[in-house]
Amino acid sequence: MKNYLSMLLVDRPALVSAMFLAAIVVVAFVIAPIIAETAQLQNLRLRMQPPFQWENGWAALLGTDALGRSLLKRMIAASNITLTIAVTSAFLTAFIGTAIGIAGGYRGGFADSIAMRFADVILSFPMLLLALLFLYLLEPAITNIILLLVIGRLPLYMRVARAETLSNRNMLYIDAARGLGASGFSICLNEIAPVVLPTIATLVALDIGFLMLLESALSFLGLGVQSPNVSWGGLVAEGRRWISSSWWLTVFPGLAIFLTALSSNVLSNWLRMATDPAQRWRLEGQGKGRELAERGQG
Amino acid sequence: MLALLYRRTVESVFSLACLIVAVFFVSRLTGDPGKLYLPLTATDEMIADFNRLHGFDQPIWVQFVKFLGDLARFDFGISLRQQEPAIDLVVQAYPSTLFLVALVAMFSLLIGVVLGCLAAFKPRSIFDRGASILSISAASMPDFWVALMAILIFAVTLQWVPTSGTGTWLHAVLPVAVLTLRPSGSLVQVVRGSMLEVLNSTYMEAARGRGIPVMRLLFLHALRNAALPALTVIGVQTASTLNGAVVVETIFGWPGIGRLMINAINNRDFAVVQAAVVVIAIAIFLLNLIVDLLYGVIDPRVRT
Numbered sequence: 001m002k003n004y005l006s007m008l009l010v011d012r013p014a015l016v017s018a019m020f021l022a023a024i025v026v027v028a029f030v031i032a033p034i035i036a037e038t039a040q041l042q043n044l045r046l047r048m049q050p051p052f053q054w055e056n057g058w059a060a061l062l063g064t065d066a067l068g069r070s071l072l073k074r075m076i077a078a079s080n081i082t083l084t085i086a087v088t089s090a091f092l093t094a095f096i097g098t099a100i101g102i103a104g105g106y107r108g109g110f111a112d113s114i115a116m117r118f119a120d121v122i123l124s125f126p127m128l129l130l131a132l133l134f135l136y137l138l139e140p141a142i143t144n145i146i147l148l149l150v151i152g153r154l155p156l157y158m159r160v161a162r163a164e165t166l167s168n169r170n171m172l173y174i175d176a177a178r179g180l181g182a183s184g185f186s187i188c189l190n191e192i193a194p195v196v197l198p199t200i201a202t203l204v205a206l207d208i209g210f211l212m213l214l215e216s217a218l219s220f221l222g223l224g225v226q227s228p229n230v231s232w233g234g235l236v237a238e239g240r241r242w243i244s245s246s247w248w249l250t251v252f253p254g255l256a257i258f259l260t261a262l263s264s265n266v267l268s269n270w271l272r273m274a275t276d277p278a279q280r281w282r283l284e285g286q287g288k289g290r291e292l293a294e295r296g297q298g
Numbered sequence: 299m300l301a302l303l304y305r306r307t308v309e310s311v312f313s314l315a316c317l318i319v320a321v322f323f324v325s326r327l328t329g330d331p332g333k334l335y336l337p338l339t340a341t342d343e344m345i346a347d348f349n350r351l352h353g354f355d356q357p358i359w360v361q362f363v364k365f366l367g368d369l370a371r372f373d374f375g376i377s378l379r380q381q382e383p384a385i386d387l388v389v390q391a392y393p394s395t396l397f398l399v400a401l402v403a404m405f406s407l408l409i410g411v412v413l414g415c416l417a418a419f420k421p422r423s424i425f426d427r428g429a430s431i432l433s434i435s436a437a438s439m440p441d442f443w444v445a446l447m448a449i450l451i452f453a454v455t456l457q458w459v460p461t462s463g464t465g466t467w468l469h470a471v472l473p474v475a476v477l478t479l480r481p482s483g484s485l486v487q488v489v490r491g492s493m494l495e496v497l498n499s500t501y502m503e504a505a506r507g508r509g510i511p512v513m514r515l516l517f518l519h520a521l522r523n524a525a526l527p528a529l530t531v532i533g534v535q536t537a538s539t540l541n542g543a544v545v546v547e548t549i550f551g552w553p554g555i556g557r558l559m560i561n562a563i564n565n566r567d568f569a570v571v572q573a574a575v576v577v578i579a580i581a582i583f584l585l586n587l588i589v590d591l592l593y594g595v596i597d598p599r600v601r602t
Contacts, residue, residue, distance in 0.1 A: 121313040124582065128541040129559070133575050136563050137324045213440050217545055220442045221560055236443055240549075243446060244454050251450075254443030261438035269434070 007274050007283040014270030017263035024079065024260055032080035039077040043068035051248045063248035065238070074235060075253055082231040082257075085142065086212040089149040094204045096150065097157025098196060102188050104158070105165030116162070119155035127152040128217060135223045145224060149211050160203060164196045198275030205271050209264030216257050232257050306590050310583040317579050321572060322365055326358060335378060335568045369576070375569035377562070384569035387558060388577050394464070395543055395554030401470070402477045403536050409478065410485025411528070415521075417486065418493035429486045436483025441542040445476045445549045462551035473550045477542050481535035488531045492524035525596050533589035537582050 008015050044067070049056055051063040051071075059070040104112035122130075131148045138144050168174065169192075177187050216233030218224035225231040230238075232253045239249025273279045332345040332354060340348075349355045352375075353364060368374070374384040417429035452472060453461040459468050496502060497520060505519055544556035551557070555574050562570035 117312070118316075120309065121316045124310070124313045124537075124586070125317065125579065126538050126541045126582075128544055129575065129578060132544070132559065132563060133321065133571065134324065136568075136571060137321075209438055213438070216440050217442060217541075220440075221545065221548065222564065233440070233442075236440075236446070240446060243450060247450055250443070250446050254440055254446065257440045257443060258438055261440070262435065265434050265438050 004274060007280070008270065010283050011270050011273075013266050017266040017270075020259065020263045021267060024263075025083065027076055028079040028083040032076050035073055036077055036080075039073040040069065041073075048242070048246050050246070051252070062252050063246065065246075065249055066242070071235075071248065071252060074230065075232065075256060078230050078232050078235055078253070079256070081142075081225055081229050082212060082215065082233075085146055085149070085215050085225075085231070086208050089146050089153070089211045089215075090204050090207040092146070093150045093153040093207065094157055094200055097154045098161040098193070098200050100154075101158040101161025102165045102192055102196060105162035106169060106184065106188055106192065112162075115158060119158050122152060123155045123159075127214060131214070131218055132221070132223055135218065140218075140223045140226055142225060142229070145215060145218065149214060152214075153207060153211065157200065157203065160199055161196050164199060165192055168192055168195055198271075201275060202268050202271045205264055205268035209261035209268075212257060212264075213261055302594070303587070303590065306587060310586060314579050314583055318369065318576060321575060322362060325568070325572075326354075326361065335375075335566070337566055374573035374576070377567050377570045379562070379565045379567045379570075384567075384573040385577075387570055388555065388573045391553055391555045391558040392577065394552060395540075395547070395556060398470070398473060398477065398543055398547075398552065398554060399536060399539050401474045402481065402539050403532065405474065405478045406481035406485055406535065407532060409482040410489055411521075413482070414486045414489025414528075415493055415516075417490040418497060421494075426490075429490055433483035433487040436479040439479060441476065441480075442545045442549060444479065445472070445546055448472050448476055449549070462549070464552060469550075473546050473552055477539055477546055480542065481532070481539060484535055485528060485531055488527050489524060492527045493520060496520045496523045522596065526593070529589060529592055529596065533586065536585060540578060540582075 008018060043064070046056055046060060046064050046068045047066055049060050049064045049068075051061060053060065056064075059073060062071040062075065064070055065074070100115060104115050130152060131145075134148055135144060165188075174187060174191055177191050182190070215224055215231065216236070219231045219233030220237045222237065225234055235253035236250050236257075239246070239253065243250055270283075273282055332340075332348040332352075336345060336348055346355075353361060356364075372385050374388075376382065377384045377387055380387060413425065413429050413432070416425040417423075420426060449461050449472065452458050459471050460466075463469055502520065510519075540556070543554060544560060546552065547554045547556035548560050555578065559571060559574040562568075562574065
């Protein structure tokens with residue numbers, strides 16, 4: 001752990017991203033429930049106020065909308081929904097996809113090829129269109145959104161976990177474990193899973209951003225989170241009507257999405273370097289590794 | 299080569315078939331297919347009449363056979379909103395989207411290859427930095443937000459381009475620009491990575507040692523070897539440009555398949571939704587075939 005912390009401190013963009021993400025998580029899961037009721041408060045005297053007008057009080061820091069509701073508070077309340085969907089989908093997909101991938105890769109056989117066929121089918125189609133189609137057929141409840149995001153992203157984890165399992169399956173330590181009497185299930189859990197985990201962790205960090213973008217697009221198009229709940233994408237959709245007069249209603253929620261997705265991408269890049277022992281030298285030695293990396297290989 | 303194509307075709311047809319079957323069964327699964335087609339205010343009587351008229355109250359296997367028969371004739375039913383055959387609407391809207399996607403593919407290829415090569419030749423330079431920043435930002439940007447920002451800055455404030463619609467080439471500038479961001483970001487990464495790998499390899503050093511002129515070296519040897527991963531990415535990114543196209547067409551009022559599909563979803567026009575999905579699936583299957591063909595052209599090892 002201490003090693004990871006020092007690697008994080010060396011890479012400044014990753015450090016900033018990690019802090020930003022931690023702050024967003026705190027805002028979404030700790031602050032949001034507290035201010036949830038006051039977020040819907042309307043103040044018709046303060047309608048359509050631009051941001052940074054200090055005389056309107058700190059609640060109107062990012063401006064207000066047509067009903068005088070504070071954009072800052074609505075964004076905080078929406079962050080709960082957005083992050084819940086993104087994080088839940090990411091972890092669910094990782095868990096289920098990795099399990100299927102490892103099991104399929106280890107056992108092989110008919111079930112494995114069937115699973116990979118389905119993975120290919122899902123992967124070959126643009127995810128947004130699939131999500132739109134199936135959200136139209138089922139109704140756009142939050143559970144359905146999470147379900148569709150999970151199904152859409154599952155093939156990726158299945159493929160990655162299966163590939164790693166296949167390359168590790170014939171190694172000596174697996175034979176040793178089998179010789180010591182470990183069952184197939186125990187081998188998958190105790191031997192293969194820890195090897196696969198770092199790659200999966202990198203993917204999960206990436207996915208939190210990706211799934212957030214997808215969910216925002218769905219909400220923007222009207223098939224995502226429905227009223228009375230609202231997510232950041234939905235806030236952008238609401239603000240779209242007044243784009244030429246009240247720019248802050250679209251700029252700030254979208255900026256939040258962008259910054260969160262950006263942090264998740266940067267952090268995932270860092271994770272990729274930190275968890276791979278072959279690449280770790282770039283992050284070690286108090287920045288000396290970084291200099292070597294930048295001067296030498298790309 | 300032919301064997302590879304044959305296998306890919308079979309796989310793609312299988313995927314297409316799975317998708318169509320899935321659409322069919324999920325749409326029947328929700329109980330009343332009539333409810334999907336008719337507006338929400340339809341009474342139960344209307345729904346029952348509709349079901350009887352279109353054979354939705356028959357056993358599911360009979361329905362499936364009828365569905366397949368209709369599919370073979372590209373008959374997706376009549377759009378209830380616009381009183382025209384759904385397939386006609388889709389075919390009308392398709393060229394606009396094709397135009398956008400083709401332009402996007404072209405520009406992202408140009409930007410990706412040029413910037414990626416520059417980034418690989420001059421590490422740590424402004425190109426390298428710019429390339430990394432571009433690719434990581436492009437992958438994190440919400441399409442709809444960038445589109446709205448672009449409208450705000452370039453159309454409303456600066457008034458350089460119109461806000462929406464079609465007509466002159468100016469109308470296409472913002473949609474194409476917004477859609478090009480993500481593929482070019484991705485492509486820059488990949489081209490840079492594979493060019494770096496190629497440039498540092500031993501056969502390049504040998505070629506340089508033999509005194510081959512730089513230009514010929516770069517274009518004939520390096521680029522050709524680096525092309526393969528780039529081709530994969532282009533194929534994947536073009537398919538996912540459709541994701542962005544749905545959003546961008548809605549925001550810019552571009553009359554393509556994406557906007558058609560969103561309008562159909564909002565108007566509960568299921569015939570058009572189904573038609574659009576199937577046509578897009580076929581287009582993607584053709585795109586994958588073309589990419590595989592190009593693979594064979596570029597990499598002789600694939601041709602076996």
